Amino acid sequence: MSISSRAVLLSLGAAGLLVVASAQAADAPVSAAQAANMAVNCFSCHGPEGRSPGSIPSLQQLTAVNIVALMKDFRSGKRPSTVMGRHAKGYTDAEVEALAGYIAGLKK
Amino acid sequence: MSNFSRRSFIKIAGAAGAATALGSLAYAPRARAAGGHVVVIGGGFGGASCAKYLRRADSGIKVTLIEKQKEFITCPFSNLVLGGLKQMDDITHKFDTLQKKYGVDVVHDTVTEIDPAGKSVKLKSGKSIKYDRLVVSPGISLKWGSIEGYDEKAAEIMPHAWKAGAQTVLLRKQLEAMKDGGVVVMASPPNPFRCPPGPYERASMIAHYLKKHKPKSKILILDAKDKFSKQGLFQAGWQQHYPGMIEWVAGAKGGVVKAVDTKKMIVDALDKHKADVANVIPAQAAGKIAIKAGLADDKGWCPVDPKTFESQKHPGIHVIGDASIAGAMPKSGFAASSQGKICAAAIVAMMRGKTIADVSYVNTCYSIVAPKHGISVAAVYRVTDKGIVAVQGAGGVSPADAPAAFREEEYKYTYGWYDSITADIWG
Numbered sequence: 001m002s003i004s005s006r007a008v009l010l011s012l013g014a015a016g017l018l019v020v021a022s023a024q025a026a027d028a029p030v031s032a033a034q035a036a037n038m039a040v041n042c043f044s045c046h047g048p049e050g051r052s053p054g055s056i057p058s059l060q061q062l063t064a065v066n067i068v069a070l071m072k073d074f075r076s077g078k079r080p081s082t083v084m085g086r087h088a089k090g091y092t093d094a095e096v097e098a099l100a101g102y103i104a105g106l107k108k
Numbered sequence: 109m110s111n112f113s114r115r116s117f118i119k120i121a122g123a124a125g126a127a128t129a130l131g132s133l134a135y136a137p138r139a140r141a142a143g144g145h146v147v148v149i150g151g152g153f154g155g156a157s158c159a160k161y162l163r164r165a166d167s168g169i170k171v172t173l174i175e176k177q178k179e180f181i182t183c184p185f186s187n188l189v190l191g192g193l194k195q196m197d198d199i200t201h202k203f204d205t206l207q208k209k210y211g212v213d214v215v216h217d218t219v220t221e222i223d224p225a226g227k228s229v230k231l232k233s234g235k236s237i238k239y240d241r242l243v244v245s246p247g248i249s250l251k252w253g254s255i256e257g258y259d260e261k262a263a264e265i266m267p268h269a270w271k272a273g274a275q276t277v278l279l280r281k282q283l284e285a286m287k288d289g290g291v292v293v294m295a296s297p298p299n300p301f302r303c304p305p306g307p308y309e310r311a312s313m314i315a316h317y318l319k320k321h322k323p324k325s326k327i328l329i330l331d332a333k334d335k336f337s338k339q340g341l342f343q344a345g346w347q348q349h350y351p352g353m354i355e356w357v358a359g360a361k362g363g364v365v366k367a368v369d370t371k372k373m374i375v376d377a378l379d380k381h382k383a384d385v386a387n388v389i390p391a392q393a394a395g396k397i398a399i400k401a402g403l404a405d406d407k408g409w410c411p412v413d414p415k416t417f418e419s420q421k422h423p424g425i426h427v428i429g430d431a432s433i434a435g436a437m438p439k440s441g442f443a444a445s446s447q448g449k450i451c452a453a454a455i456v457a458m459m460r461g462k463t464i465a466d467v468s469y470v471n472t473c474y475s476i477v478a479p480k481h482g483i484s485v486a487a488v489y490r491v492t493d494k495g496i497v498a499v500q501g502a503g504g505v506s507p508a509d510a511p512a513a514f515r516e517e518e519y520k521y522t523y524g525w526y527d528s529i530t531a532d533i534w535g
Contacts, residue, residue, distance in 0.1 A: 033453065033465030040161065040449045041470035044442055045521075047528040048535070054527030055520045082506070082518050083472060083486050090488025090502035095468075 027094035035098035038091070042103065049106045059103050067100035143168050144459050147229055147239035149219050149397060151175030151203060153182075153441035154429030155245030156533045157448030163210040165456045172213040172237060173206065174229070177273075180534065183303060184441050185526055186272035188476065190280050191313030192320075199272060205535025222401035224422040241455050242425045244403060244410075245448065246395025247271070248302050248439070251408075254391040255295065256367035256376075265370040266386035269310075270302060282385045283314060288322035290384030293375045295365040296331040300409070301392045302430050302439045304337035305485070309475040310387070312342065315350040316478055325384075329356045330377045331363040332391075337438075338475060338483055338505050345477035394431035401425075409433045414491045415467050416454035417447055426451050434469075435496030437489055443471045445533060467491055474522035482518035 030038075042059065046052050050059030059067070073079035075088035075096075091099070148159045151173055159173045180201045188194040206212040215237075221230040228238045250268060252259045258266070267282070269275040283292070292314055296307040311327050318325040335358075336342075346354045357363035362378030368388055375381045375388065393399065393408025403410045403421050410427040411420040414435060419425045428451050429444030437443045446469045454464050469489040476482055487503035489496050506518060 031465055033457070034468075037450055037453055037465055038468040040453075041446050041468065043532045044445055044470070044529045045472060045525050048532045052524065052528050053531045055524030056528055082514060082521060083484050086486045086503050087470070087472075087488060088502075090468075090470075090499040 027092040030094050030098035032098075032102075035095075035102045038095060039099040039102040042099070050103055060106070060108060062104065064097070064100040064104035067103060068097055071096045071100070144240040145170040145172065145238065146241045146243060146455060147171075147237055148173045148243040148245065149229070150245035150247060150395070150429070151177070151180050151206075151214070152245060152247055152429065152444065153529075153533060154247075154444035154448045155243065156180070156203075156206060157445040158243050158245065158426075158428060158452045159212045159448075160206055160210050160533065161449045161452035162455060163212055165452060166459075167211065169456065169459065170213070171211075172215060172239075173203070174215045174217055174219055174231070174237075175203070176216065176218045178216055179203075181272040181276075182441065182530065183270070183272045183306070184529075186269065186276045187306065187310045187313040189276055190269070190283065190310060191316045191476075193313070193316075193476070193479070196277065201530055201534035203534065209535060219397050222397065222425070224401070224425060227424065240424075240459070243448075243451060243455070244395075244398050244401070244419075244425060244427045244431065245429045245444065246397050246431050248392040248430045249394065249396045249399070249408075251391040251393055255365050255388065257370065258368050258388055258390055262368060262370045263388070266368055266373075266375075266383075266388045268389050269387060270306075270389050270392075279385070279387055283317060286322065286325065286384050289324040290322065290326075291382065292318070292325065292327045292385045292387065293381050293383035294327065294329045295368075295375060295386075295388040295390075296329055296333065296336070296363075297389045297391050298332035298359075300439060301389070303473075304438050304440075305342075305473055305475045307331075307389060308336055308338065308342045309477075311354050311356075312345065312350075312475070312477045314387075315346070315353050318353065319350055325353070327354045328381060328383075329354065329363075330365050330375060330381065331357060332359050332365070333363075334358045334360050337473075338485055340508055341483040341505060342475070342477065344508065345481055345483070349478040349481065392430075394427075398427060398431045403427055404431075405433075414496045415450075415464055416458070417451040418454075426455065435489070435494070436487070436498045437469060437471055437496055438473065440471055440473050442473060442529065443469070445529060446470050469496065472525065474518065474525050476519060476522055477515075480512075480516045480519050482515060482520070482522040484518055484521075 046059045052058040071088045074084040148155045162171050182199045185199045203214045218232040219229045267275045267279040269279040365377045367376040373383045394404045410432050412432050417426045417428045428447040430439040450467045472486040474484045483506045485505045487498040
């Protein structure tokens, strides 16, 4: 990994984006580029830049805190879902926080 | 650049963490741009995604997309056209947004030759185009002759409809012309092939049409395989919606199709089956240009680096989508799009001389069994020393015992997925 988690915060900050303070959780740190590599996959169902044109919820109005909470609840099953539980189980806490920061920082 | 403002570029480039010197990014993004020219062959789920995401990450990169068709017709949802739930127009997409909003140069032509040493491609029109990096996303080619008597001419009588377009229309017309009480024989291909749940969603959609219009008809699926994607969910759905209408024959039980006779309309497996309509999906390999350029192995698929999709045969060339060997990932439009995006990020990093970031891929394949009855399979993928593997404990298929409301929600999300992914790729 070329970019430290400190650089994630810096680069997100540099672009004027919302920064998730807890991005340096227990799991392996996640670089900004790695967060982007995870988050762009979300657009295939949730629409370009998280703006859904159809029946799947948009991500645009969600804050990073919202996204982290939703993903953790999907993962634990606390919040019922069709497919999101199956996806959420694929990410560590640190990854969830990093991709939430990326999505929340997209142009509204 | 038109709609893509400098301001939004700054945000996106930063957000993509596209490995730019942080301090200077906001002041001189273009000076930090990688430059260079990427040529992308194929405007489908893989190629069009890659072209868009290259420009999204770095507007300093010139991207030329070479696609034969003026409009792209998706294989996803082509089964819904067969079932009468969608029309051809609904699955046809233009390249305007890629050109106007993202500044991709779209060239409607066919690549006839790739010169890896000279870093150029030759087009049917006679023109040559130089590249710094090449992305090859040609989809599949059909292995004519893998079933005796089945070639391009035979496909005009027994359509494969495994590339959406005229073949889809032909199969739909044949179903419309068939008498009630007719038999539709489907030949399902051996692994690996494009869209693993596709033949079974197709059987479902044909059954939906027949149940409504020709209820005495039957569908016989002759399979080269002994099991298939989402099998339990499909078979339970068939029992529920189309009892007695669909018969599936496993390869080991006589399902392997050896030959066809288009004059007598016979599909020849262990037994000879007379068909009123025959949908023959033959074995597949990487798209022709990938094979011609020496990008494929002896089985006809292209080995690539799992993090960058750079060819293991020719450095400087990336192969994405159905044509590539992508470990645990299926040959799906979703997977191709995911690969296209990650490949774009890798190319941007390579052109800037930066380290490639860790990657994550996703696939979600929805299938429609009947109206208000959708099912899915999903996975998140990472790269380990074993290549691209699915994250353990994540993903999987829809639950077998889900209530009707769950199936209905997944049906609704199937349409939502299509709306989103096509908007994400072709705008």
